[in-house]
Amino acid sequence: MFKVLDNAVPVACWSCSIGHNDSTLFCPHCAKIQPPPGGDYFSVFGLQPALHLDLPALEHEFHKLSRKLHPDRFARALENEKEWSLADTALLNDAYRTLKEPIRRTEYLLKLVGTEMGAPPESKAEKVARVPADLLEEVFDLNMQLDEMRMNRKTGEADPLLEASLKEARQKYSEMLESVDRDLRIQWQSWDTGDVATRPASQKKMVALLDRRRYLSNLVRDVNEVLGA
Amino acid sequence: MKASMAEGRVVGIDLGTTNSLVAYMEGSTPVVIPGVDGSNLVPSVVALDPIPPEGGRPTITVGNTARRSLIETPERVVYSVKRLMGRGMEELTEELKLFPFHLAADAQPGEVPRIQLGEMQFTPPEISAYVLRQLKRNAERFFNAPVTQAVITVPAYFNDAQRQATKDAGRMAGLEVLRLVNEPTAAALAYGLDRAKEGTIAVYDFGGGTFDISILKLRDGIFEVQSTNGDTHLGGDDIDNLLLMIALGEIFAEHGVDLRSHPSAVQAVRKAAIEAKILLSTEQAAHFDIELPNGDRYQREIPREVFDMLIESVLERTAGPCKQALADAGITAEQIDEVVLVGGSTRIPAVRQLVNDLFQLSKRGKRPHTELNPDEVVALGAAVQADILSGASKTTEEMLLLDVTPLSLGIEALGGTVARIIQRNSTIPASATEHFTTGVDGQTNVAIHVVQGERELAADCRSLARFDLKGIPPMSAGLPRIEVKFLIDADGILQVTAREQRSGLAAQIEVKATYGLTDEQVESMILDSFDNAEADFAKRLLIEARNEAETILTAVERAPQSAAWALLTDEERTKVLVARDYLISTKQGEDAAAIREATLLLDHATRRFAELMMEAAVSTAIRGKTMDAANEELGEAVTAPHAMAPAEFK
Numbered sequence: 041m042f043k044v045l046d047n048a049v050p051v052a053c054w055s056c057s058i059g060h061n062d063s064t065l066f067c068p069h070c071a072k073i074q075p076p077p078g079g080d081y082f083s084v085f086g087l088q089p090a091l092h093l094d095l096p097a098l099e100h101e102f103h104k105l106s107r108k109l110h111p112d113r114f115a116r117a118l119e120n121e122k123e124w125s126l127a128d129t130a131l132l133n134d135a136y137r138t139l140k141e142p143i144r145r146t147e148y149l150l151k152l153v154g155t156e157m158g159a160p161p162e163s164k165a166e167k168v169a170r171v172p173a174d175l176l177e178e179v180f181d182l183n184m185q186l187d188e189m190r191m192n193r194k195t196g197e198a199d200p201l202l203e204a205s206l207k208e209a210r211q212k213y214s215e216m217l218e219s220v221d222r223d224l225r226i227q228w229q230s231w232d233t234g235d236v237a238t239r240p241a242s243q244k245k246m247v248a249l250l251d252r253r254r255y256l257s258n259l260v261r262d263v264n265e266v267l268g269a
Numbered sequence: 270m271k272a273s274m275a276e277g278r279v280v281g282i283d284l285g286t287t288n289s290l291v292a293y294m295e296g297s298t299p300v301v302i303p304g305v306d307g308s309n310l311v312p313s314v315v316a317l318d319p320i321p322p323e324g325g326r327p328t329i330t331v332g333n334t335a336r337r338s339l340i341e342t343p344e345r346v347v348y349s350v351k352r353l354m355g356r357g358m359e360e361l362t363e364e365l366k367l368f369p370f371h372l373a374a375d376a377q378p379g380e381v382p383r384i385q386l387g388e389m390q391f392t393p394p395e396i397s398a399y400v401l402r403q404l405k406r407n408a409e410r411f412f413n414a415p416v417t418q419a420v421i422t423v424p425a426y427f428n429d430a431q432r433q434a435t436k437d438a439g440r441m442a443g444l445e446v447l448r449l450v451n452e453p454t455a456a457a458l459a460y461g462l463d464r465a466k467e468g469t470i471a472v473y474d475f476g477g478g479t480f481d482i483s484i485l486k487l488r489d490g491i492f493e494v495q496s497t498n499g500d501t502h503l504g505g506d507d508i509d510n511l512l513l514m515i516a517l518g519e520i521f522a523e524h525g526v527d528l529r530s531h532p533s534a535v536q537a538v539r540k541a542a543i544e545a546k547i548l549l550s551t552e553q554a555a556h557f558d559i560e561l562p563n564g565d566r567y568q569r570e571i572p573r574e575v576f577d578m579l580i581e582s583v584l585e586r587t588a589g590p591c592k593q594a595l596a597d598a599g600i601t602a603e604q605i606d607e608v609v610l611v612g613g614s615t616r617i618p619a620v621r622q623l624v625n626d627l628f629q630l631s632k633r634g635k636r637p638h639t640e641l642n643p644d645e646v647v648a649l650g651a652a653v654q655a656d657i658l659s660g661a662s663k664t665t666e667e668m669l670l671l672d673v674t675p676l677s678l679g680i681e682a683l684g685g686t687v688a689r690i691i692q693r694n695s696t697i698p699a700s701a702t703e704h705f706t707t708g709v710d711g712q713t714n715v716a717i718h719v720v721q722g723e724r725e726l727a728a729d730c731r732s733l734a735r736f737d738l739k740g741i742p743p744m745s746a747g748l749p750r751i752e753v754k755f756l757i758d759a760d761g762i763l764q765v766t767a768r769e770q771r772s773g774l775a776a777q778i779e780v781k782a783t784y785g786l787t788d789e790q791v792e793s794m795i796l797d798s799f800d801n802a803e804a805d806f807a808k809r810l811l812i813e814a815r816n817e818a819e820t821i822l823t824a825v826e827r828a829p830q831s832a833a834w835a836l837l838t839d840e841e842r843t844k845v846l847v848a849r850d851y852l853i854s855t856k857q858g859e860d861a862a863a864i865r866e867a868t869l870l871l872d873h874a875t876r877r878f879a880e881l882m883m884e885a886a887v888s889t890a891i892r893g894k895t896m897d898a899a900n901e902e903l904g905e906a907v908t909a910p911h912a913m914a915p916a917e918f919k
Contacts, residue, residue: 103491107669111698111759115447115658130698130756137695 054120065109065128073109076127080152081135089149091228093139102136143253146224146246155243172252182209182259189266203267210263213256220253279418279447279659280408281455281651284397284435286351286478286504287613289313290648291404291419297664299459299652301645302411304332304403310644311407312336315399316346317387327387331403340540343369343532345387349506350400352478353393354438355431357784358382364502367510369532381786394434394786395794398441402796405442410813413862419444420655422647423761424479425451426499426590426675428721429733430784432762437791447658449760452476453483454672455650456611457492459641461668468606469495471594473624473637474647475587476612478504482591484598484605490667496597496694497675498590505546505614507583512542515579516557516567524565531562538567549576550616577619584623591627597694602628608637615643671696674757681718681727690755693723700756711743715751719763732783738767807861814864818856821871825849833881841877848874 052059056070065084067074082089085101107113109132114125138144185206192199224246231242281299283290288310292301301309316335318328319342330338339346347370353361358372361382365371373383373390383390401421408416421444423435432449439446450458453472460470467488474481481499485492516538521527528534538559545555549571557569595602608628614620625631641649657665673694679687680703690701705715715738722730741749753767786794825845828834834842848871855867 103489106491106671110669110671112448112654112657112669113660116660126698126756126758127700129759130700133696133699134701137699 065105073114073121073124073128075124076131081138081148084132084135085139089152090232091146091149092232093145095140098136098140102132102140105132142224143250146228147250150243150246150250153239153243155247172255175255178209179259182263185209186262186266193266193268206263206267210260210267213259213263217253217256217260220249220256224249224253277415277417278408278412279420279655280404280416281648281653281655282401282404282419282421283452283455283645283648283651284351284401284421284423284438285313285647286349286476286506287313288477288644289400289404290645291408292645292648292652293408294652294656294662294664297662299649299656301648302408304407305410306333308333311400311403312348313350313397313400314339314346314348315350315386315396316342317389319345320388327389329399331399339536340533342387343536346370347384347386347391347396349478350384350393350396352502352506353382353384354397355393355428355434355784356382367513369536381784381790392786392794394438394791395441395796397435397438398794398796401438401442401444405444409810413810413865417443417445418447418655420448420450420651420658421446422452422455422651423449424476424499424501425453425474425481425483425497425672426479426501427761428501428676428731429761429763430731430782431501432760433782433785436760436762437786437794440791441794441796443796446760448654449762450651450654450670451481451483451494451497451672451675451761452479452647453481453497453609453611454485454492454494454670455648455654456609456641456646457483457485457487457650458653458668458670459646459650460609460638461487461492466607469598469600469604470607470609471591471605471628472609472611473587473591473615474499474611475614475620476504477614478502478506480504480587480590482587482594484594484600491669491671493671493696494673494694495600496594497673498594498597499675500586500590503583503586504612508546508580508614508617509539509542511579511583512546512571513539516542516559516569519569520561520567524561524563524567526561526563526565528561534562545571546576546617549573550618573618580617580619584617584620587620588623588627603633607635609646610637610639611643611646613644615639672759672761673697674699674761676721676731677723678733678755678757678763679720679722679727679730681720685727686725687720687722687727687730691757695757697757697761698759700754702752702754705738705751705753706747707741707744707749708746710746712746712749713741713743714739715741717753719755719765733763734782736765736767741769742771744771810861811859811864814861814868815856818852818864818868821868821875822849822852822856825871825875828875828878831882833878833884836881837878841874844874845871845878 053067053070053072053074055072056067058067058069060068060074064074065077066072077083080089084105085098087093106129109125109128111122111125111129114122117125138148185202189199189202189206191197192202227242227246227249231239231246234242278293280302281292283292290301290309290311292299294300303309304311311332312335314332314335316330316338318330318338320327335346336348339348349368352364356364358376358378358380361372371385373385376382381392381394383392384396401419405416405419419439421435421439423432427435435449436446453474456472456474457470468486470485470487472481472483472485474483479499479501480503481497483497484495486495487493513535517528517535520538528538541557541559545557548555552573554570554572555576557567557571559567561567595605605628608624608630610621610624615624621637624637628635628637630637653665653668654670656662657668657670660666674691674697675693677689677693678691678701679689682688690703691699705717707715717736717738718727719733719736720727720730721733724730736753738751738753741751748771750770751767752770753765756764756766758764828845837845848867852864852867852871855863858864
């Protein structure tokens with residue numbers, strides 16, 4: 041199910057020619073930097089794919105690897121070492137950026153395990169189709185209010201009632217967002233402790249939760265924009 | 270030669286809008302290298318001397334010498350060229366309205382703008398290269414050895430084209446640019462050197478032409494930039510221009526003189542405006558008093574309150590980027606532990622007030638850091654980064670800078686919208702892999718338009734380059750799978766590679782940078798191709814050493830005419846004459862180091878004489894003569910600490 045690293049295939053080190061496992065950043069024999077390994081973002085940090093991560097430990101490992109891999113450490117090295125330092129550091133940075141942020145991490149893991157995810161809706165019709173069923177009516181009203189508020193902003197008209205109602209909506213959707221995040225964490229837990237049999241179910245739930253989350257955070261963003269906060 | 274050069278010193282260069290500096294690490298302390306005139310700052314001004322009467326190419330001067338030409342021959346002087354780096358023709362037309370120099374008349378849209386300077390034309394990177402070459406020479410003179418590698422600082426908010434233009438300038442000046450470092454980050458390095466601090470700091474960098482704000486997290490010697498924002502066209506220049514426009518308007522209204530047809534008069538007003546601005550940082554009021562071409566005088570008093578009001582709109586433009594940077598870093602102003610002020614414009618009291626309010630400093634019992642000279646701190650930080658890169662230093666071996674890209678990278682998608690592939694504030698190096706395919710059967714080319722910026726439409730972003738993927742094997746539409754890897758390197762510059770996955774063929778990429786010079790153009794603009802050669806370097810050192818020897822010898826020849834000479838003891842006089850003769854004979858030889866040593870010997874021998882001359886000059890002045898008259902009597906440079914002293918050598 042995972043992109044399993046093939047430890048059985050040795051690669052000869054470009055410098056000392058001794059074969060090594062292709063997932064290392066440095067040759068275990070001569071310690072020279074190696075081209076980017078083929079594994080996933082988790083393996084860069086020596087981790088198995090998981091949704092709960094020890095973030096301080098991740099940051100510590102990121103700093104430790106940065107010190108060893110960064111192009112600043114290879115400014116006067118051979119051309120190929122420079123090139124690999126650049127490629128390896130880009131991989132390290134991309135991996136850290138993805139894994140440290142919970143939503144990006146979840147999306148990445150779902151993609152890694154081959155779960156189909158809904159692409160961000162492109163057309164307006166598609167957006168409407170994606171509205172969570174329980175919110176359909178409210179969102180219709182909210183959009184009307186947002187339009188009205190935008191008009192008010194342009195004409196400089198004040199409508200305290202409308203503003204209060206929008207603030208109330210913001211509060212409500214923010215709370216819904218928090219509740220989605222709580223549900224997500226529950227799914228993380230069940231995925232991390234689950235197995236091949238139970239994981240597909242949590243993956244499916246996470247996809248749905250991420251969809252809902254995206255939708256809600258767009259709503260909150262729109263309301264914030266209009267309220268100017 | 271390659272190996273020995275790699276061991277050479279790496280210097281740090283601050284290529285500024287107004288002034289430029291070069292610095293290096295002396296042991297564990299970064300130090301600015303002074304020029305021949307003893308000044309740390311080299312004004313970023315380049316002037317073309319008049320064509321010599323015997324013909325040939327006119328001489329190009331840089332720095333203070335060039336700045337003096339500004340009033341007499343403004344059409345032969347370029348300044349603030351940093352504002353023009355990496356920009357297109359259309360963008361510059363408006364910008365250049367306030368400058369005395371102009372674009373070349375035969376400029377074609379789409380090409381890199383050329384500036385007309387007297388009878389010659391230069392691209393902005395070439396002009397910067399002259400400034401860089403001056404700094405390189407200052408460093409070489411200081412070390413008495415060639416300098417070929419450098420770290421150059423750029424505003425954090427510089428885009429890809431502006432960074433590339435700066436790197437091109439380095440190459441033209443004969444410098445291998447080991448790294449471009451963001452100015453606010455460099456400043457943080459300079460401040461972080463002697464304090465093993467942990468915490469979150471904000472660097473507010475308001476310079477001559479650019480504004481940057483960067484938020485960094487310091488931890489275990491790692492300087493991790495969280496976010497950056499800014500405006501590459503906002504700085505002290507804007508304040509100068511504002512004062513200049515007001516003055517020009519008033520002069521026209523009150524005296525009926527339109528100075529815009531008198532470039533040197535405009536420069537005189539500009540100079541007065543700058544002086545007034547500087548004065549207002551310490552005084553409550555400044556005065557304009559300028560003689561106009563028609564003999565009238567334009568006199569005006571500017572109280573500080575009026576000044577503060579005038580510049581409010583300029584300063585206010587720094588607030589938005591600060592708020593955005595805080596939001597992007599996911600923190601509030603109260604979570605900033607320290608604020609560092611960088612750039613000459615942060616001397617303005619109203620700027621400090623704004624920073625204080627933005628980050629709620631005094632409310633929290635804090636003050637911004639200003640301990641390091643705001644004009645020098647960026648160069649000092651560049652020297653620290655140069656030391657890190659040279660990899661051989663105990664002081665900096667634990668330090669590492671992790672910077673970010675200031676602008677999002679995107680690809681123009683269907684309908685002219687932007688598909689973002691690398692978000693702004695991503696730690697660099699950063700990469701993104703995208704897959705492209707064909708839309709028509711048998712299609713062998715795919716065009717990709719890469720843009721930088723935060724807007725939704727490609728047309729509103731900054732166009733970076735158009736890539737043409739060529740040589741795709743003819744297949745049914747949608748079948749080819751071309752993998753394109755976009756990588757932003759540690760300098761913040763984009764690199765692109767591509768391959769077609771189904772056929773296994775490497776797709777050819779043809780890159781057309783929207784702004785910027787081709788490799789061949791840069792090659793042809795290298796200032797003097799022999800500048801790197803050891804032989805040429807030795808020749809130049811010899812010429813310089815002889816010139817310095819000549820200067821002090823001329824002064825010694827004139828010495829017996831001075832009253833101070835008679836005050837020396839016989840022994841002192843003999844010492845001077847022996848040292849003089851030794852220098853004269855050494856000067857005939859080819860050994861630059863020996864000539865310098867002999868020059869220093871003569872300098873030491875004449876020290877007592879120089880002191881006596883200074884005393885005489887001072888007492889002459891006291892007796893009622895002016896210092897200027899005393900100067901004439903005593904020869905030039907009597908105001909120097911030591912009348913005959915050449916700059917010290919290491």
